[in-house]
Amino acid sequence: MEFEKVIRERFSARKFKNDLIDEDKINKILEAGNLAPTAKNNQPQKIYVVKSKDGLEKIDKASPCRYKAPVCLIVASDKNIAWSKGTYSTFEMDAYIVATHMMLEATNLGVDNIWIEMFDKNILKQEFNMDENIEPICLIPLGYRTDDCKPSPMHNSRKDLSEIVEYK
Numbered sequence: 001m002e003f004e005k006v007i008r009e010r011f012s013a014r015k016f017k018n019d020l021i022d023e024d025k026i027n028k029i030l031e032a033g034n035l036a037p038t039a040k041n042n043q044p045q046k047i048y049v050v051k052s053k054d055g056l057e058k059i060d061k062a063s064p065c066r067y068k069a070p071v072c073l074i075v076a077s078d079k080n081i082a083w084s085k086g087t088y089s090t091f092e093m094d095a096y097i098v099a100t101h102m103m104l105e106a107t108n109l110g111v112d113n114i115w116i117e118m119f120d121k122n123i124l125k126q127e128f129n130m131d132e133n134i135e136p137i138c139l140i141p142l143g144y145r146t147d148d149c150k151p152s153p154m155h156n157s158r159k160d161l162s163e164i165v166e167y168k
């Protein structure tokens with residue numbers, strides 16, 4: 001898909017079919033994340049690909065927002081690896097860029113997706129036995145949307161560029 005099409009056709013999917021995603025596509029999505037820039041190229045990201053019944057049940061304990069997707073990525077970041085200076089660290093920023101790459105590559109491959117921040121971090125850490133230094137940053141449910149899954153009204157509500165851009 002052309003990049004223009006990817007960014008114009010992407011929308012948050014909130015209703016998924018049971019259909020599984022080819023391994024090949026999942027790998028391409030993960031590789032796209034791996035190509036993301038990170039501060040000092042430290043690559044602090046840690047990605048959990050959750051698709052087992054047991055794993056998806058754990059996701060559902062931590063978040064109401066999987067929307068029945070058959071695969072859910074947990075994008076996490078290792079605070080011990082991320083670039084930092086004093087109390088400042090890029091661990092979240094790095095993971096956001098990785099997640100954005102993966103979200104757009106999923107769209108490019110025709111795999112529907114959504115970015116989720118509504119989850120209980122402590123439950124997620126506990127359920128997936130994450131080390132103390134690993135911080136879950138966001139979830140990305142992946143799959144194929146149902147025929148009646150449409151963009152939410154919010155999707156088409158965008159500020160005018162004049163409200164958010166200033167030329168100096």
Ligand SMILES: Cc1cc2nc3c(=O)[nH]c(=O)nc-3n(C[C@H](O)[C@H](O)[C@H](O)COP(=O)(O)O)c2cc1C
Nearest residue numbers: 010011012065114115116117118119151152154155
């Ligand atoms: C940082 C971030 C957090 C989000 N968290 C949630 C969430 O927890 N639950 C949800 O249903 N959608 C979530 N979304 C999706 C947004 O609601 C959605 O992107 C926004 O309304 C614009 O719609 P669109 O993605 O269809 O263009 C999140 C999106 C972002 C970027």
